[in-house]
Amino acid sequence: MPIITGPGVHDGRERPSLAGLDPGESAVVGQLVGPVSIRRRLAEMGLVPGVTATVERLAPLGDPMEIAVRGYRLSLRRDQAACLILGNAAHAVQTAEPVSSAPAPPLPTVREPVIALAGNPNAGKTTLFNAITGMRQQVGNYPGVTVDRKEGLAPLVGGRQARIIDLPGIYSLIPSSPDERIAVEVLAGLRADTAMPDMVLAVIDASNLARNLLLATQLLDTGLPMVIALTMVDEARARGIPVDADGLSARLGVPVIPVVASTGEGLLRLREVIGNARSVQSVPWSGPVLEDHDRIAEVVLHQARAAGRELSPASAKLIAWALLGEGDFTGVLGLGAIEPLIVAVAQARARWAASGIDPVLDDIARRYAWIDALLAGNAPPARRLARDRIDAVLLHRVWGPAAFALVMWGLFVAIFTLAAPIMDAAEQLVLWLGAKVGALLPDGLISQLWHDGIVSGVGGVIIFVPQIAFMFILLAVLDESGYLARGAFLLDRVLGKVGLHGRSFVPLLSSHACAIPGIMAARTIPDARERLATMLVAPFMSCSARLPVYGLLIGVFFVHLAPWQQGTIMAALYLGGIVTAGLVAWALRSTVLRGPSSSFLIELPPYRLPSLGEIARVTGRAVRAFLVRAGTIILAFTVLLWAAMTFPRLSEDQVAAITAATPAEQVEPALQQASLEHSIAGRTGRLIEPVIAPLGMDWQVGIGLIGAFAAREVFVSTLGVVHGVGGDDQDTTPLAHRMQEAKRPDGTPLWSPLLAVVTLAWFVLAMQCLSTVAVMVRETGGWRWPLIQLVGMNGLAWFAGFLIWQIGSRVF
Numbered sequence: 182m183p184i185i186t187g188p189g190v191h192d193g194r195e196r197p198s199l200a201g202l203d204p205g206e207s208a209v210v211g212q213l214v215g216p217v218s219i220r221r222r223l224a225e226m227g228l229v230p231g232v233t234a235t236v237e238r239l240a241p242l243g244d245p246m247e248i249a250v251r252g253y254r255l256s257l258r259r260d261q262a263a264c265l266i267l268g269n270a271a272h273a274v275q276t277a278e279p280v281s282s283a284p285a286p287p288l289p290t291v292r293e294p295v296i297a298l299a300g301n302p303n304a305g306k307t308t309l310f311n312a313i314t315g316m317r318q319q320v321g322n323y324p325g326v327t328v329d330r331k332e333g334l335a336p337l338v339g340g341r342q343a344r345i346i347d348l349p350g351i352y353s354l355i356p357s358s359p360d361e362r363i364a365v366e367v368l369a370g371l372r373a374d375t376a377m378p379d380m381v382l383a384v385i386d387a388s389n390l391a392r393n394l395l396l397a398t399q400l401l402d403t404g405l406p407m408v409i410a411l412t413m414v415d416e417a418r419a420r421g422i423p424v425d426a427d428g429l430s431a432r433l434g435v436p437v438i439p440v441v442a443s444t445g446e447g448l449l450r451l452r453e454v455i456g457n458a459r460s461v462q463s464v465p466w467s468g469p470v471l472e473d474h475d476r477i478a479e480v481v482l483h484q485a486r487a488a489g490r491e492l493s494p495a496s497a498k499l500i501a502w503a504l505l506g507e508g509d510f511t512g513v514l515g516l517g518a519i520e521p522l523i524v525a526v527a528q529a530r531a532r533w534a535a536s537g538i539d540p541v542l543d544d545i546a547r548r549y550a551w552i553d554a555l556l557a558g559n560a561p562p563a564r565r566l567a568r569d570r571i572d573a574v575l576l577h578r579v580w581g582p583a584a585f586a587l588v589m590w591g592l593f594v595a596i597f598t599l600a601a602p603i604m605d606a607a608e609q610l611v612l613w614l615g616a617k618v619g620a621l622l623p624d625g626l627i628s629q630l631w632h633d634g635i636v637s638g639v640g641g642v643i644i645f646v647p648q649i650a651f652m653f654i655l656l657a658v659l660d661e662s663g664y665l666a667r668g669a670f671l672l673d674r675v676l677g678k679v680g681l682h683g684r685s686f687v688p689l690l691s692s693h694a695c696a697i698p699g700i701m702a703a704r705t706i707p708d709a710r711e712r713l714a715t716m717l718v719a720p721f722m723s724c725s726a727r728l729p730v731y732g733l734l735i736g737v738f739f740v741h742l743a744p745w746q747q748g749t750i751m752a753a754l755y756l757g758g759i760v761t762a763g764l765v766a767w768a769l770r771s772t773v774l775r776g777p778s779s780s781f782l783i784e785l786p787p788y789r790l791p792s793l794g795e796i797a798r799v800t801g802r803a804v805r806a807f808l809v810r811a812g813t814i815i816l817a818f819t820v821l822l823w824a825a826m827t828f829p830r831l832s833e834d835q836v837a838a839i840t841a842a843t844p845a846e847q848v849e850p851a852l853q854q855a856s857l858e859h860s861i862a863g864r865t866g867r868l869i870e871p872v873i874a875p876l877g878m879d880w881q882v883g884i885g886l887i888g889a890f891a892a893r894e895v896f897v898s899t900l901g902v903v904h905g906v907g908g909d910d911q912d913t914t915p916l917a918h919r920m921q922e923a924k925r926p927d928g929t930p931l932w933s934p935l936l937a938v939v940t941l942a943w944f945v946l947a948m949q950c951l952s953t954v955a956v957m958v959r960e961t962g963g964w965r966w967p968l969i970q971l972v973g974m975n976g977l978a979w980f981a982g983f984l985i986w987q988i989g990s991r992v993f
């Protein structure tokens with residue numbers, strides 16, 4: 182279908198655009214040009230003709246740029262800013278005629294009513310969701326934290342309950358990325374996993390009213406019963422922005438309740454009012470485009486009915502919007518013969534073309550004109566707060582990147598140095614407890630399992646809790662402060678060079694905690710190829726499951742270094758993953774995933790003081806998850822591996838033969854070695870030894886590598902068992918010492934710093950996590966890319982290990 186580009190088609194002459202302004206300069210937008218998807222998003226963000234925008238600063242590499250518009254900050258690339266032609270626009274002048282509405286039908290009583298939370302990204306939806314449902318979903322101060330629908334129950338007045346659905350943030354009802362699509366599909370009742378909402382609780386950020394109200398006008402158009410929760414009123418007050426909920430309610434035709442979800446203010450009122458939702462009868466911003474929308478919605482309803490499906494008028498409207506916005510919901514609907522729909526859409530487009538209407542701008546500009554009229558008079562320029570000035574340093578041309586490097590390096594050094602003393606204490610505690618409990622156990626297999634399997638294995642993993650906790654505390658501070666969006670701004674150019682996207686920053690950074698949420702966060706990337714490339718390289722980021730492995734090997738082989746030096750090695754490992762990810766992304770994007778880079782628009786939210794409660798919750802959740810992992814999967818595999826390393830046992834004849842053939846003082850180690858080799862695990866290790874021998878690894882390390890496929894931490898617990906099996910039951914030497922004493926058959930030490938480096942390289946690069954594979958299958962909709970990723974990453978890990986060992990063992 183042809184795309185109507187409207188009156189703003191570039192005429193070839195250079196016209197001054199926003200891209201040409203210097204920092205500090207302001208100008209009025211006169212016209213929007215360029216591809217329809219970019220024009221639409223710019224307009225949705227409030228950049229319609231007649232609006233004044235100020236260039237705040239350029240990113241250190243000259244691109245993207247940060248602008249201030251309608252009282253908030255937006256980062257966009259210069260080629261997008263070039264779509265904003267400057268000039269004096271004759272824009273529609275509106276009066277703020279009120280919306281006419283009527284009480285919505287009462288919420289259903291035979292079942293739980295379904296209430297969807299819809300609003301702009303970062304408007305506080307999840308904070309509100311958590312406050313009314315008592316759940317603990319992740320919140321964070323950047324747009325795009327929630328990328329999936331989440332359900333919870335909330336009490337209504339009168340003892341009933343409602344099913345509340347938290348959604349990803351949307352700027353408009355025409356989605357442009359997978360997360361936004363989920364939100365629109367839920368609102369339209371098009372998802373099998375979610376019932377059609379009975380009403381919408383629109384979440385509107387009071388400190389950023391104009392842009393948030395755009396979505397409110399669209400939600401009202403759907404006719405869905407609605408109540409508005411006006412969030413962040415505390416912040417609006419601090420900035421001197423008036424909060425006139427009653428005035429808004431009178432004009433918007435629906436109840437508007439001011440709330441501060443983080444403190445609970447206004448929640449009681451909200452619960453009382455939820456039953457009084459209203460739906461719209463007619464709207465004052467209607468124009469030719471909206472009228473055509475309604476006409477097409479009629480056709481959709483009719484088509485659906487013909488195909489034997491009863492749609493609600495709201496769904497039909499949302500589908501009509503999607504159709505006009507180049508989205509395609511007909512596949513989901515299974516509408517069968519959709520010819521009448523195609524005709525209706527084509528006719529509407531022809532009408533707009535004939536009368537010179539740009540469908541995108543016409544509709545959005547009408548809405549903004551109404552909103553501007555509504556806010557006129559009560560919108561003094563928002564007061565800047567002291568914290569708004571932090572960006573002068575953090576986004577500075579020179580200090581910005583320096584601060585970024587310092588923040589990232591500091592993150593890893595802090596994890597290492599702050600956690601070290603606590604870890605030492607934890608290790609002592611584990612050994613002490615192990616010995617105390619062990620003393621109560623009868624000698625024999627049970628005692629062996631306790632010491633070699635559980636204390637060395639699981640205990641060896643658990644002592645890394647402090648590091649995991651520090652990692653999550655620091656990441657939560659970054660999340661909550663608003664710095665992450667700045668990271669995307671600073672790195673967009675660099676990421677663009679390797680074919681990724683500024684928005685890849687958050688998925689990649691959060692993959693340092695765990696690749697699974699990281700891969701899901703890639704849903705906020707609009708372009709399919711950029712998104713896939715981001716997901717494919719995300720597991721190169723060192724996740725927290727690698728921490729115990731890094732920590733163990735650094736602690737054993739670089740123990741003579743100062744803590745800050747050990748922290749730097751740790752940072753280098755993380756950096757190794759990041760650099761590899763960049764190279765692989767670049768290779769993918771210049772071959773199989775070749776394609777243009779998409780647009781990059783991200784809101785830079787105001788800095789917020791991280792709430793201690795939230796940090797404690799995030800960290801608590803991570804530590805609990807780690808302990809649960811240690812107590813379940815790691816424990817189970819450790820025990821399994823212990824059994825595999827213990828059985829079958831040597832026969833008495835074999836023991837006698839070895840005893841006879843070995844000098845008396847070496848009988849004990851020789852027996853240990855022989856029994857391990859004789860076990861199932863030993864034989865399996867032997868089986869894979871030829872594959873890993875070129876990497877300097879022997880079968881004992883091989884057992885660990887196999888264990889790591891269950892969970893990476895199992896490597897540590899397996900080594901604990903490998904180097905502990907058959908030892909003295911009361912042996913309480915830490916794993917580190919036992920590793921240093923382990924020998925190869927020729928009597929040379931098994932572990933050397935070089936082998937440690939090879940193993941570290943393996944863990945940086947290898948894809949060992951089956952849960953990540955499962956998430957990749959879900960997110961990419963098939964097995965192809967996950968398999969390519971699995972084989973590719975492990976191949977790369979092997980090759981890197983091979984090079985390091987072969988070169989290293991010749992040089993040293």
Ligand SMILES: Nc1nc2c(ncn2[C@@H]2O[C@H](COP(=O)(O)OP(=O)(O)OP(=O)(O)O)[C@@H](O)[C@H]2O)c(=O)[nH]1
Nearest residue numbers: 302303304305306307308320321325326327350413
């Ligand atoms: N001052 C203040 N901050 C709030 C309020 N509600 C939420 N926040 C903060 O605003 C930020 C965004 O909150 P979220 O609840 O994650 O926003 P969201 O709408 O779910 O965002 P997405 O999931 O990205 O769409 C977080 O830093 C919250 O702590 C509020 O009423 N007042």
Ligand SMILES: [Mg+2]
Nearest residue numbers: 306307326327
């Ligand atoms: Mg959210």
